[in-house]
Amino acid sequence: MSDVRASGFGTDAGGSVEAIERMLARPRDEVVRECKRYVVGQDAALEEVVGLTYSCLQRMEMRARGVDDLDLPRACAFMLSGSTASGKSFIMKVVAKVMGLELVSIDCSGITGAGWVGDSVSSELRRVAGVMGRGDGRPVLAFWDEADKLVRKTREGGRSFDSQGNFLKLLDGGRLELAPEAQGQHEVTLDAGRVLNVFAGAFMGIEDIVRKRLLAGGLAVAGDGDKVAPGLLTPDELRSRMNLQDLVSWGFMPEFVGRFGAVVCVPSLSCESLRRIVKGSERSLERRVSNLLGAGRGFRITDDAAEKIAHEAHASGLGARRIDQIANHFEAEATVRLHADPDVNRATLGVGEDGKLCLAFDFDEDAAGEKDAVVCVEDDVAGEGPDADGLPAGVSRFEPNERLISAVDGAVAGARWSEAAATPEGRELLARRLAHYQRWRVRDTRSVTGAELLLEAVIGYLAVNRDPDMKQTLGNVCALLRFAGIGMRDGWTYLDTFFFGRVEVCGLRGLEERACSDPAYCSCDAVRALSCYRRYLELPQEVRTEAARLAEARAEDAAESEREAAWLRADINAVADAVDKEGFGGAPLIF
Secondary structure, three states, rough: OOOOOEEEEHOHHHHHHHHHHHHHHHHHHHHHHHOOOOOOOOHHHHHHHHHHHHHHHHHHHHHHHOOOOHOOOOEEEEEEOOOOOOOOOHHHHHHHHHHEEOOOOEHHHOOOOOOOEEEOHHHHHHHHHHHHOOOOOOOOEEEEEEEHHHHHOOOOOOOEEEEEEHHHHHHOEEEEEEEOOOOOOOOOOHHHHHHHEEEOOOOOOHHHHHHHHHHOOEEEOOOOOOOOHHHHHOOHHHHOOHHHHHHHHHHOHHHHHOOOEOOOOEOOOOHHHHHHHOOOOOHHHHHHHHHHOOOOEEEEHHHHHHHHHHHHHHHHHHOHHHHHHHHHHHHHHHHHHHHHHHEEEEEEEEOOOOOOOEEEEEOOOOOOOOOEEEOOOOOOOOOOOOOOOOOOOOOOOOOOHHHHHHHHHOOOOOOHHHHHHHHHHHHHHHHHHOOOOOOOOOOOHHHHHHOOOOOOHHHHHHHHOOOOOOOOOOOOHHHOOOOOOOOOHHOOHHHHHHHHHOOHHHHHHHHHOOOOOHHHOOHHHHHHHHHHHHHHHOOHHHHHHHHHHHHHHHHHHHHHOOHOOOOOOOOHHHHHHHHHHOOOOOOOOOO
């Protein structure tokens, strides 16, 4: 990204005013109606978000016209609170698209990891400044996702603050001078007054804080003054009564929370809303798949199938994400069959006599011969039986190449791998040694960065993997990397599956939330490896593919050349010596 030396109204105030005027020219109700074409079941939250966005844009317009900041309301920022898969990110993406705002999505969970390049608030603000500098004067919507990860729990059960203080000047709306953080960078000036900051998080357990506050003061139901026991309220009802003080009680700094204008509750999607996402809305799954198939072909979902998918998605707690997971297999089967067979013009997803989802195909009347028109696939409604790829529950899709494992481990026999990999620091050094291979001819320097991140994540995860049969050896690492770029459905890869287990875990977000209640998920090594892997996924696809290839190339070379093996053993032993000399500490892990 090229650096922007100045990003402010002073550079193009007229263009900024015109851009904002165009956004405000559309009536708010019209924008809400347009957003509802995409967002299902979140009408109240959507209306509140659009209203707050309009208010912020009006402030920006007046400021661009020369009105003093002191004569205007404070800079705009608000918080979205909602459980996983309630649609927080999707709502902001839709609002930004409909209103024409430049959107920059930022993951706060990486910011809390001190010492990693690219994780500081300043470096993320440089991204915002870059987008603002390339734009046509439009304001930028900075969406800070996973904001609850800015607060970390301490070992004593309290809370510690990591990066919140770095946001204060941003939320005040002044001009920020961002100092260079790497060689070749220049100082960047960011006009924070042109940035709408929206924070979002799941805030696991905040319902208890709201309940205690309500119990202490009594709860009056709006409109009639009657008292209702807080214990009778659902989690969504408790969240709807959440205020800024609850965020302070949850662990945020008062100075940080005091700069927010509101907390918007995004409730969990109801079963009826999920059914409309499957069938019955303008952007339903049924219509989206039909669009994918093209003209002359159709995809229909019966009412029974829509109800079944909606109930499963609601029970899983994964919302609309679970809908896509269930439907992906049937969608792929319909796409292949309808494009391969000219006699087939429609696929219907229904429920068979055995209660399982079945895909049926309709044929033209002129089609010759008898054809099997039904393909039944068992679903996983009860959490038992096969997973999303048809494998039995608990069976990993990762099938290690035993030949590769044996060859690589034989080539490095005698090297002090276990000593070098016994600490997080050692695993990081190993990853860098493996990634920096002098014989590589790298077209893109990001490939080496991607290889480092990928290796570090894999090595770190193997160290904390709960599977007692999975040993942490270089051979296992290389065998796993072989699967890194092999995609499955919807961009999912075998490497994702190895990291996150079954698809129901729903990636990093679900894993991080499960860590709040299951200590097996929240070791420091696991969080570090997962944070590393998240950044790896942010690299372009071609870089990730090249990184996966480079990451296993050296070990494979060592398995074929004794000279390469000797160099690799020397590097591993050098890391072991460095770990021992530095005294990183920590009891050796047992595998």
